[in-house]
Amino acid sequence: MKFQIKHETKGRMRVHLMQKRMSYEQADTLLYYLHQNKQVSFVKVYERTADAAISYVGDREEVIKALRAFSYEKADVPQEVIANSGRKLNADYQEKLITKVACRYIAKAVIPFPVRAIYTTFKSLKYIYAGVRSLCTGKLEVAVLDATAIGVSVLRDDIATASSVMFLLGIGELLEEWTHKKSVDDLARSLSLNVKKVWMKKDDQEILVSASDIKVGDEVVVRMGKVIPFDGVVTGGEAMVNQASLTGESVPVRRVEHNSVYAGTVIEEGELTVRVKEVGGSSRFEKIVTMIEDSEKLKSASESKAEHLADRLVPYTLGGTALTYLLTRNVTKALSVLMVDFSCALKLAMPVSVLSAIREASLYNITVKGGKYLEAVAEADTIVFDKTGTLTKAKPTVVDIISFNGENPDELLRIAACLEEHFPHSMAKAVVNEAKKLHLEHEEMHSKVEYMVAHGISSTIEGKKVIIGSHHFVFEDEKCVVPAGKEAEFAALPEEYSHLYLAIENKLAAVICIEDPLREEAEAVINSLRKAGISNIVMMTGDSERTASAIAKRVGVDQYFSEVLPEDKAKFVENEKANGKKVIMIGDGINDSPALSAADVGIAISDGAEIAREIADITISADDLYQIVTLKFISNGLMKRIKRNYRQIVGINTSLILLGVSGVIMPTTSALLHNTSTLLITLKSMNNLLS
Structure with a gap:
């Protein structure tokens, strides 16, 4: 790939790819490619200018070399990364925002006032209808306040105020919708499946294959603790399946032959053979998006409190408007109260704060x-x-295999790896990785594998019972014994390592010493x-x-x-x-x-x-336990921001009401300052908490 370095500082460069246009797919492909490079710590790709801003650690030349080697055709990018990209979403909303602002100012410059007045009056009907509908349901909500402010302005022939209020409400709605959709998409992508290997059943054998090789009609075996990788129908086995990721209901459901199962659900107990009905990742993504949109999962107590408080304040605002008019008999002063409401800012700034914090957390993985x-x-x-x-450490390593039955340690490790490869635990992975390192091939030579949580694994090989697991499981639950004459060797096991015990026919066969460093x-x-x-x-x-x-x-x-x-x-x-x-x-x-x-x-x-x-x-x-500390700082920062937003919203809007009632500012100015302050607080709430 040909490119030009436009700007460079230590550990950071901005490059321009030598091409006229960059599609969304190309931008996502480059982004994914650079993210996979160990030298690159952060990257942002700008499809409109065909630029990429790259932050890196280590060797600059390695980054240059990676850019030179890049091509869209050869880059291996998972299809779901492209299919579920949020790049087009961002571009669409940026365009909507720019268009909305440009249209308003162009219209004010070129369209005659009478025409704009007719258009504003027609447009106000949408807000008035929403307010009337809210009243018809017996609720005094924010829609009623907006409808009253806009309706009264139109009736008084104050078209400029009505137009400004609707414009700023529209901008606020657009920003809220954009932030919400972006956050939901980011969250859904992070929850989407990333299953690389699956056990495919073929001719009564189980073969470990790449998930991308699975086709509709293939059968896969899924065991306890594993995520079901595809939508399908159960053809064998029985299991309790946790479907919380799709339904929000954490109580597991029983699944047997002929039942349907869904990608992303988890087997809590049992084992299933599933005939695949759908292999695409998009269905899983869409289900998650729907689940998030339909649930209250995204809402914190602070957001719910803000929403309820916003609606509860509406009667007080309307009452304050009426009281001001009764005391002053001045419509202008009364409107100054009506144009300023706390609810709009509360409803907009709080959710944006929370969703922005979720987005920021994703930047730290x-x-x-x-x-x-x-x-x-x-x-x-x-x-x-x-x-x-x-x-x-998440990746413990095998340091020794001590034989207690006279067999070759490599053979004992091969047996252990054959059992452990079915189950997701760091100790099991250590055994499997050590077997791979020593090139010990282990075909499926055992019968059905049973896994006892927090204890160990049991199976049968060539008619002999084989178990592997903890000291408690092997010696207390299964009553295994140390071979005669090996007691001293067993007592001298190195204490600095964790131990996995392998027993055959109730006799200790091997102890696998695993280093599990802090x-x-x-x-x-x-x-x-x-x-x-x-x-x-x-x-x-x-x-x-x-x-x-x-x-x-x-x-x-x-x-x-x-x-x-x-x-x-x-x-x-x-x-x-x-x-x-x-x-x-x-x-x-x-x-x-x-x-x-x-x-x-x-x-x-x-x-x-x-x-x-x-x-x-x-x-x-x-990779890094410090992420827990980062998470704590983001969470603490979010709560401080929410409290600060409350203080600012109350302070600014109270000041505007007092200025309006005292006649210092006009209703148009009140509406402008109120909506502008709301947007500024909202935009500030979108900033990173740890910047």
Whole structure:
């Protein structure tokens, strides 16, 4: 690709692609391509000018090399990225906004006043009709106030005031609609499926294939904890399916043969074979958009409070107008009250603040599923961390395989990987990745795999029962034993590692030692959260007391609990809530999902189990735990902004009413200053909180 560097500073450059026009698809393709480059930290593509602003870390030449190698034809971009892009939406609304402003000023300059008066009178009928309809339903809402202000202005022949009020109301509606649609689309895209590999059933065998290779009519096997990747019909198995991502209802539903299932829902228990009916990602996207639009999920308590307060203030504004007229017998002064209402600003600025905060969080790779969760994060005083994959690194590694039955460690690892590859846990991934690194191929050589949450996996290989899991599961639940003569070796297992136990026919066959190092930033994150207002920081883990105690001491949590089961985590969260605490739960595994559901805010790690991500209210990337601190700052900043907006709206509008009643300013000026201040507060609310 030929390009020209137009401007450059350290770590940032603006380039111009040598082409006349850039389509929306081309712009999204370049954006996706550059985002995949590890050197690039931020990029924005401008399709109208064919420019790209690139911020990068590391080697400048690598970025230049990537740009030279780029071509639209060769770039591998998922189809859903293009199909669900918000670029056209932004361009459409920018055009609408510019057109609206341009048309108004051109009309004032070239169209005679009588014609404009007729047009304004005709246009006012829409607002008057909305106000009358509201009254007919027995409600005194903002529509009544708008209709009264516009109607009275038209009746008094004050066409300029009526026109200004309608113009500014139209601009406000357009900005609100734009921000809302953009935020909903961003949220829907972040919730859309990103399934790369699936188990396809073919000739009674299961084959791991790319999701893009699946066609309508193929059968896929989906197990507990996994997201159903496609719309389809169940052809085998039985499962409890969580459909909260589409219906908002968290109670799982039973699915058996002949039942329909939908992409994005999660299997909480059981296993299904699904015949695929639809492979496109767009249907999932559209369902999410519909779910968000139809639900109250986006609304925080502050937004709902603002809406209710706005409607409750309408009678007082109308009463104030009537009282002013009765006391002064001056229509102009009475209109000055009518032209200034608190409700318009409250209804516009609050939702925009919340939706902008959600958008800002997405810039830091934080997915927030609704405004109420940001508010809950701001109010939270207790945070509960799962240890593995959360406080410790998301990618633990196998450091040793100790054989206890005389078999080759590689063969034992191959067996372990064959079982573990079916289930989404960081420890399981470590085993599978180690087998791949050693080029250990493992065909499906076992029978049906059973997974016991927070315990382990059980199956049968060549007629022999094979289990893998925790010490509690293998030795206490399954009553396995250490082979005779191996007791001393077992007692000498290295304590600095986590252990996975593999047993065959109730005898220990191998211990897989896994390094699960603490994140470098963990202690600093804990300290930062405490400074940000979290008073109680808790760690819960299924690991031994020894391991839990060492980690808790290093990171500085206030409390820790070891050898806990999923129900223990959920019970602790529920008890804290019952004691009046606002609780955040952070985890990454299937065993964390009950606690994630129970908490005021559930936060999942993006590399964790699919069910955890689906159930969680917020998702952060696995790369940096500091995102939790960033989330807390955004949430705190949002609540400060909302309170500041309240003060500004009340202060400005009260001043305008007093100036109007005292005769200092005219109704036209009141309306102009009121609507202008509303737009300025709204536009300011769209700014980033952390800038």
